[in-house]
Amino acid sequence: MWEILFKENEIDDNSVKDVTVKGTPLLVAKSNGKIYVTDLYCTHEQTALSEGFIEGCNIVCSAHFASFNLKNGNVVSGPEGDSDPIKNLKTYNIKIENGVIMVEL
Incomplete structure (x- = not known):
C-alpha cells in the first residue's frame, strides 16, 4: 500500500529526514x-541513521561509521572496530506524484 511521506521540496539535496509511517x-x-x-535504524546498534551523513550514494551511521548503499541497502563497510558482519538495510519502493513522495509499505 502506498503511503504519503511529504512534498519533494521539503527535503534538500544530500540530506536526510526521519519519518514514521503507520508505526x-x-x-x-x-x-x-x-x-x-x-x-531508519542502523543494523549494528540501532542508531538512527538520520543522525548520520550522506557520502556519495551511501548513508554513514554516526555511531561507528557503518555505511549502507541507499539504492539497495547493502552494507558498504561495517562498523569501525567490529569485525562481525551486520545485516543489510531494508529499502522501500517510492514514487513521486504531483510533487509528493510516496512509499510502498
Missing part, C-alpha cells in the same frame, strides 16, 4: 537529486 520508522534520503527510503 514504521523510516529514513528518507535525497542524494544527487534522487530520493531513497530505508529503515
